Amino acid sequence: MMRLMEAELFPSTPGKVKIERAHTINRQFHRCFASTSTMFLWALFLIALTASYLSFQSFVDTSSRYFNASWGGMHWEKQIRASATVRRPGGMSVLVTGAAGFVGTHVSLALRKRGDGVVGLDNFNSYYDPSLKKAREALLESHGVFVVEGDIDDARLLAKLFDVVPFTHVMHLAAQAGVRYAIENPASYVHSNIAGLVTLLEACKSADPQPAVVWASSSSVYGLNEKAPFSEADRTDRPASLYAATKKAGEEITHTYNHIYGLSITGLRFFTVYGPWGRPDMAYFSFTRNILQGKPITVYRGKNRVDLARDFTFIDDIVKGCVASLDTAEKSTGSGGRKGGPAQYRIYNLGNTSPVTVPALVGILERHLKVKAKKNVVEMPGNGDVPFTHANISLARAELGYKPTTNLETGLKKFVRWYLSYYGYSPRSGGSAAEATTGSAKSL
Numbered sequence: 001m002m003r004l005m006e007a008e009l010f011p012s013t014p015g016k017v018k019i020e021r022a023h024t025i026n027r028q029f030h031r032c033f034a035s036t037s038t039m040f041l042w043a044l045f046l047i048a049l050t051a052s053y054l055s056f057q058s059f060v061d062t063s064s065r066y067f068n069a070s071w072g073g074m075h076w077e078k079q080i081r082a083s084a085t086v087r088r089p090g091g092m093s094v095l096v097t098g099a100a101g102f103v104g105t106h107v108s109l110a111l112r113k114r115g116d117g118v119v120g121l122d123n124f125n126s127y128y129d130p131s132l133k134k135a136r137e138a139l140l141e142s143h144g145v146f147v148v149e150g151d152i153d154d155a156r157l158l159a160k161l162f163d164v165v166p167f168t169h170v171m172h173l174a175a176q177a178g179v180r181y182a183i184e185n186p187a188s189y190v191h192s193n194i195a196g197l198v199t200l201l202e203a204c205k206s207a208d209p210q211p212a213v214v215w216a217s218s219s220s221v222y223g224l225n226e227k228a229p230f231s232e233a234d235r236t237d238r239p240a241s242l243y244a245a246t247k248k249a250g251e252e253i254t255h256t257y258n259h260i261y262g263l264s265i266t267g268l269r270f271f272t273v274y275g276p277w278g279r280p281d282m283a284y285f286s287f288t289r290n291i292l293q294g295k296p297i298t299v300y301r302g303k304n305r306v307d308l309a310r311d312f313t314f315i316d317d318i319v320k321g322c323v324a325s326l327d328t329a330e331k332s333t334g335s336g337g338r339k340g341g342p343a344q345y346r347i348y349n350l351g352n353t354s355p356v357t358v359p360a361l362v363g364i365l366e367r368h369l370k371v372k373a374k375k376n377v378v379e380m381p382g383n384g385d386v387p388f389t390h391a392n393i394s395l396a397r398a399e400l401g402y403k404p405t406t407n408l409e410t411g412l413k414k415f416v417r418w419y420l421s422y423y424g425y426s427p428r429s430g431g432s433a434a435e436a437t438t439g440s441a442k443s444l
């Protein structure tokens with residue numbers, strides 16, 4: 001049948017078709033052509049319908065992405081520009097990563113209070129109670145610091161931020177913290193402390209102008225180092241935890257970006273930082289919570305019944321070290337991804353220089369809280385802890401003017417005062433904080 005139609009419509013020898021047959025063929029051709037063109041029109045109509053449906057869907061997708069996205073838009077850019085505005089002669093505009101974190105909040109406030117422009121960046125992850133991070137954000141907002149909700153591993157977001165503001169400095173404090181949590185969630189350390197760091201440095205090296213970068217390394221890089229106090233020149237090639245290993249890797253990675261792209265880099269090895277608005281995962285914080293709730297605390301002890309000790313450093317001293325690092329940071333030498341010459345590369349210990357044992361820390365908390373702790377003393381599990389830390393701060397003292405002034409007794413007093421007020425405890429005169437505990441206390 002098909003072959004017949006083909007033969008009729010397209011005779012193999014043109015001009016040999018009989019006239020009467022030619023009429024019939026002509027009619028059939030027209031009928032056929034008419035139905036083909038109708039089909040063609042229908043097809044066109046369907047294609048147009050499908051295309052408009054698809055483009056409508058993509059419009060809906062894009063707009064819902066746009067409206068659901070936590071960043072982007074004119075209003076967002078305006079907030080960033082306002083927050084980055086410098087209000088003192090010779091001031092800097094600083095991108096603070098991890099701004100809703102413990103150290104990030106304090107550093108952002110200090111910078112803002114003296115008139116620097118500050119834009120925060122934080123992913124508000126749930127490693128610990130995000131409502132505490134939100135409360136810190138509210139505090140920052142009340143001082144005019146805008147915190148962008150986003151991840152340091154988001155290259156598009158970083159490019160946009162540098163597009164909106166020519167940051168002079170980056171204070172990089174976003175990280176997956178915690179020594180022992182690395183056993184539970186190793187990928188989180190790789191994501192933030194390695195991948196996120198590289199993404200951030202990529203953005204910094206491509207920025208024009210390139211910012212100077214100051215970032216948080218850790219005392220944990222000293223690992224199994226036994227030479228005390230720990231000096232910057234001591235061995236750091238024997239980390240005892242994945243956390244420490246990622247911070248050590250961060251020191252190598254930042255060195256590479258300094259070497260290849262001329263980024264000015266300062267790494268700060270923080271020694272067990274504590275204080276108001278602190279991290280609930282840290283011992284002094286969780287001990288306080290448990291002591292107040294009448295719950296036992298676990299105190300780790302080293303081999304041969306030796307107490308563990310830390311060079312606990314008060315937040316205000318750390319903030320001074322961070323700000324001094326920003327103030328003394330030289331400019332990066334490159335631009336647009338090209339090195340212009342050798343750039344500054346520094347590493348400093350920021351500690352307190354007087355280690356205190358964990359049982360002594362508990363004793364101070366008991367005094368301030370006026371409650372006796374229920375202690376379970378157990379041998380330190382092999383999960384990343386080191387027996388002690390002790391900072392030599394000569395270098396930071398000489399080059400940054402760093403001079404810690406708060407001892408653990410005074411610093412914990414300030415922390416306890418903040419804790420009781422933040423979580424809604426109102427101690428009656430003479431009574432212990434625990435006795436005064438009311439139902440209004442927020443749980444962590």
Ligand SMILES: O=C(O)[C@H]1O[C@H](OP(=O)(O)OP(=O)(O)OC[C@H]2O[C@@H](n3ccc(=O)[nH]c3=O)[C@H](O)[C@@H]2O)[C@H](O)[C@@H](O)[C@H]1O
Pocket residue numbers: 177178179217218219220270271272273281282283284298299300301308309310358385
């Ligand atoms: O300087 C750093 O670079 C790191 O400091 C901090 O780590 P650490 O010094 O380990 O602080 P933290 O957890 O408060 O434990 C303190 C002591 O209490 C002991 N400890 C802890 C918990 C517990 O239940 N019992 C206990 O005895 C414990 O064995 C230890 O001896 C930061 O968390 C980390 O992010 C990083 O910044």
